[in-house]
Amino acid sequence: MxxxxxxxxxxxxxxxxxxxxxxxxxxxxxxPAAPTGSAVVHENTTFLKDSAVNGLVVIPLPSATPSYDGTAGFSATFPVAGGSVNLPAYYGNVQLGGGLLFINVFTGKSAVFKQLAFSADTWQLTGVPVDGTAPVALLDPAGATTVNRAGTTQTLSAADLQVDAEGAQYVDAKLNTSFFKAGQSVGSFSLTFTAGS
The missing domain is CATH 1.20.5 (Single alpha-helices involved in coiled-coils or other helix-helix interfaces)
Structure with a gap:
């Protein structure tokens, strides 16, 4: 060469x-950009009063954001942390940031859930117990429900949010109470999910 x-x-x-x-x-x-949005769990004043009388407190953990209104009740906003979902077709999963702490102030017992998620397949809000690996179904959106899609953004609004039978059994056992019941109304639920690119 x-x-x-x-x-x-x-x-x-x-x-x-x-x-x-x-x-x-x-x-x-x-x-690729991550998905964005948030899920809002709203507890109405009736549920708040009933749970307080029974010594039960539910506290959202970071990165959830709590808010309170004397008339409307208590809300916790959980940021979307990942996932892929098609709400109108009822499939997919949305991972949420933050966690939930349940405390029975009368017994000193508690239950902590991490890895919160909303499953469109089962229409349930789930959480993994801090000492476990399998998700527990905690809450079920119910009542008048609206699902919309505009471009890459999907929304879900449920007028009622009910305690799931699995969640009621699990939390009652952990807190040594019999307060939680399947189908018990907690408040309402909304979810906004914008897909990443």
Whole structure:
């Protein structure tokens, strides 16, 4: 190989490496955007009063955001942390940030749930007990329910939110109470989910 050909080959290799490196940087800079949105669990004043009389408190854990209104009741907003869902077709799963702490102030017993999620397959809000690995169905959206889609954003609004039979049994056992019942009305539920790119 002549000296000129060797120089041209080396130059070509350098250009190829530079282009490959640049495109690698471009791919790293344009990582897919994560989904966004939030789920809001609203506890009405009736449920709040009944649970308080029985010494029961439910506290949202970070990164959930609590809010309270004397007339409307208590709400907790859980940010969307991942997932893929098709609400109108009833399939998929939305992972939520934050957690839930249930406390029985009379007995000192507690239950903590992490890895909260909403499953469109089963239409349930679930959580994994802090000392377990399998999700427990906690709450079920019910009543007048509206599902909408606009572009990449989907919304769900349920006028009623009920305690799931599995969640009632699990939490009652952990807190040493018999307060929670299957179908017990807690308040209402809403979810907004915008798909990532």
């Amino acid at each position: 002549s000296r000129n050909r060797a120089r041209l080959a080396a130059a070509g290799a350098a250009v190829a490496l530079a282009v490959t490196g640049a495109s690698g940087v471009a791919v790293a800079d344009t990582a």
